[in-house]
Amino acid sequence: MIRTGFQAAARLGHRRALPGGPRIPPGLSSTSAFGYSVDSRVSRFCLQKTELKDYALPNASWCPDMLSLYQEFLEKTKTDDWVKIPSFKSNKDHIRGLKLPFELAVTSADTEDTRLFTRGFQADGQGFEYVIFFHVSQKKAVCLFQPGPYLEGTPGFAHGGSLSTMVDETFSKIAYLVGEGLVTLSLNIRFKNLIPLGSLAVMNIDVEKIEDQKIHLCCVIQSRDQQTVYVKSSGVFLRLPLEEGLSP
Amino acid sequence: MIRTGFQAAARLGHRRALPGGPRIPPGLSSTSAFGYSVDSRVSRFCLQKTELKDYALPNASWCPDMLSLYQEFLEKTKTDDWVKIPSFKSNKDHIRGLKLPFELAVTSADTEDTRLFTRGFQADGQGFEYVIFFHVSQKKAVCLFQPGPYLEGTPGFAHGGSLSTMVDETFSKIAYLVGEGLVTLSLNIRFKNLIPLGSLAVMNIDVEKIEDQKIHLCCVIQSRDQQTVYVKSSGVFLRLPLEEGLSP
Numbered sequence: 001m002i003r004t005g006f007q008a009a010a011r012l013g014h015r016r017a018l019p020g021g022p023r024i025p026p027g028l029s030s031t032s033a034f035g036y037s038v039d040s041r042v043s044r045f046c047l048q049k050t051e052l053k054d055y056a057l058p059n060a061s062w063c064p065d066m067l068s069l070y071q072e073f074l075e076k077t078k079t080d081d082w083v084k085i086p087s088f089k090s091n092k093d094h095i096r097g098l099k100l101p102f103e104l105a106v107t108s109a110d111t112e113d114t115r116l117f118t119r120g121f122q123a124d125g126q127g128f129e130y131v132i133f134f135h136v137s138q139k140k141a142v143c144l145f146q147p148g149p150y151l152e153g154t155p156g157f158a159h160g161g162s163l164s165t166m167v168d169e170t171f172s173k174i175a176y177l178v179g180e181g182l183v184t185l186s187l188n189i190r191f192k193n194l195i196p197l198g199s200l201a202v203m204n205i206d207v208e209k210i211e212d213q214k215i216h217l218c219c220v221i222q223s224r225d226q227q228t229v230y231v232k233s234s235g236v237f238l239r240l241p242l243e244e245g246l247s248p
Numbered sequence: 249m250i251r252t253g254f255q256a257a258a259r260l261g262h263r264r265a266l267p268g269g270p271r272i273p274p275g276l277s278s279t280s281a282f283g284y285s286v287d288s289r290v291s292r293f294c295l296q297k298t299e300l301k302d303y304a305l306p307n308a309s310w311c312p313d314m315l316s317l318y319q320e321f322l323e324k325t326k327t328d329d330w331v332k333i334p335s336f337k338s339n340k341d342h343i344r345g346l347k348l349p350f351e352l353a354v355t356s357a358d359t360e361d362t363r364l365f366t367r368g369f370q371a372d373g374q375g376f377e378y379v380i381f382f383h384v385s386q387k388k389a390v391c392l393f394q395p396g397p398y399l400e401g402t403p404g405f406a407h408g409g410s411l412s413t414m415v416d417e418t419f420s421k422i423a424y425l426v427g428e429g430l431v432t433l434s435l436n437i438r439f440k441n442l443i444p445l446g447s448l449a450v451m452n453i454d455v456e457k458i459e460d461q462k463i464h465l466c467c468v469i470q471s472r473d474q475q476t477v478y479v480k481s482s483g484v485f486l487r488l489p490l491e492e493g494l495s496p
Contacts, residue, residue, distance in 0.1 A: 092403045112397045114445065117407035120375065120398035121368065149360045150368035153420075155340045159365035160420075160432040161413025168409040172401075184408045187437045197362065 041177050042136055045094060046083050056087040056132065061125025065200040065224055066146050073133045073142065085132040085141075085173055090116050095242060118169045126150045128162070132170055139178050143170045143203035145221070147195060157194035158201075163221065163231050164189050170205050171217045171235045178207050181215035181237030189233045200224055213239055289425050290384055293342060294331050304335035304380065309373025313448040313472055314394050321381045321390065333380040333389075333421055338364050343490060366417045374398045376410070380418055387426050391418045391451035393469070395443060405442035406449075411469065411479050412437050418453050419465045419483045426455050429463035429485030437481045448472055461487055 058067055076082040088094055121127025129146040145166050153159030168184055175181025195201050201221050209216040214236050221231040306315055324330040336342055369375025377394040393414050401407030416432055423429025443449050449469050457464040462484050469479040 090400065090403065112445070114397040114400040114403070117399045117401060117410050120400075127368065149362040151365045152338065152362040152368075153365060153416075155338065155362070159413065159416070160435070161409070161416040162365050164412035164416065164435060164437070165407065165409025168401075168407070168412065172408075184439050186439065187408070187412060187435070189412070189435045189437075191432050191434065197360070 036180075038136055038139070038178055041180070042083055042134070045177060046085055050086075052086075052088045052093050054086040054088070055119050056085065056130065059124040059129070061129060061146070061148070063146060063198060063200055066129070066144050069144055069200065069202070069224065070131060073144075077133070080135075081137045082133050082135050085134055085177075087119065087131070088116070089119055090114060118165060121148065121150055128166065130166065130170075132173060134174065134177060139174075139207045141170060141174045141203075141205040143205065145201045145203055146199065147197055147201070149197050152197060154194060157196055160189070160191055163191070163195065164233075166203065167219050167221075167231070167233045167235065170203055170219065171237065174205055174207065175215045175217060175235075175237035179210045179215050180239050180241050182240045182242075183238035185214065185236045185238050187233065187235045189231060191231055192229045195221070195230050201230055208234075215239060284428075286384055286387070286426055289428070290331055290382070293425060294333055298334075300334075300336045300341050302334040302336070303367050304333065304378065307372040307377070309377060309394075309396070311394060311446060311448055314377070314392050317392055317448065317450070317472065318379060321392075325381070328383075329385045330381050330383050333382055333425075335367065335379070336364070337367055338362060366413060369396065369398055376414065378414065378418075380421060382422065382425060387422075387455045389418060389422045389451075389453040391453065393449045393451055394447065395445055395449070397445050400445060402442055405444055408437070408439055411439070411443065412481075414451065415467050415469075415479070415481045415483065418451055418467065419485065422453055422455065423463045423465060423483075423485035427458045427463050428487050428489050430488045430490075431486035433462065433484045433486050435481065435483045437479060439479055440477045443469070443478050449478055456482075463487060 058070060062070070073082060074084065077084055118128045118130070125146075126148045127150050129148060130143055132141055132143045134141045143166065147158035147162055151158050151162040153161070164187060167189060168187055171187075172181070172184060200223075202224055203219055203221045205217060205219045207215065208218050216234070216236055218234045219231070220229060221233075222229045306318060310318070321330060322332065325332055366376040366378070373394075374396045375398050377396060378391055380389055380391045382389045391414065395406035395410055399406050399410040401409070412435060415437060416435055419435075420429070420432060448471075450472055451467055451469045453465060453467045455463065456466050464482070464484055466482045467479070468477060469481075470477045
């Protein structure tokens, strides 16, 4: 989840948060700086050459269903308008070359070994295995997700919190790419069926509406054959621009 | 999250899930077997003597704020109607001595080293540090939560998914204790401010309504001084009884 702009909103919120949402710094027009196209955000975000480890690559833990669907989508990136979104250890790696919207406090965590929550489990297959494909012109995405044994809720099945996490994480990446949506304002999750640990769940994410200040998204998580719906969800993100320049 | 009854609902759902919610097995009246009192559920759930490791105990990673508030609530358990809820590695440990509602399929995960999602990070302080206190007669709870550096979203702050996870996890424990609420039907999360990694967040959970089939809960997450609201949320759980007898 990229919510760097919200850091500042959070700091202002320590003085007093506005009812109904985070405080926006005075004088900042949320629409004033969305000058980049989706294409330019994609090319910046989806680094083709980097020394960073991309966690969204197949490993020995992936089930055959996940591997084969991954290959299908990878083929589509060659001829269609799909791109594979890389996944790094931290959102700091994703916003390289961009400056956070506001002057930010240095937190104690800045010096620690932090990890993006969805990449926090280090052994392959233990936690979140996933890869996101984004269709640039249609502004939609597919995420292939395989919950590992450390994401358990009901014995044998993925915890509802892990599904909410995947929804928030995929929403945040897509919200950024389509319109610099950086801050999760709300999530609504409806659980329909449990997802067995180790199996493939397919997430279809759509952008419902892009407003001046907000982006509305929705997501359905289901089995590959679409016979079982696991989760239906929606979310709203606040748009806040990143700027050219190095992050602090 | 305890959602054992939902396992069967999930299996039935593979045939076809009902619109708007999980399928309830035919002939099961959700109110037919809620014969236990809250007290009896608490005494069974909060094992006083067990060889199981309780993860809801202080360790060196806890910040001073978390430690001092923990001690305050621990004092209250001696004279007031508060109880400390233990936290084991798996929900299988929590439902010992009880039988799951329906015949359950053996999943491949049953033989794996699985972990409750919120206890999946093994080193103290890396992931979710939390402890839940429950007020038996007032049916409310407080959870002290300290997000570790592996729960990062925005650099330096807790991922929205980790907050949704804590909401689901605390809701599920309370929903079970007050009325055998086992299955998360929906969660609604509104984010107000970011929570710095390593700091204390205090969650106040209330039971809003107990219906024949559903339990409605709400939660506010805020700073200890109550000056900063981080999250407001609500959730609905389906009631399904566990039965006497050993789980398969």
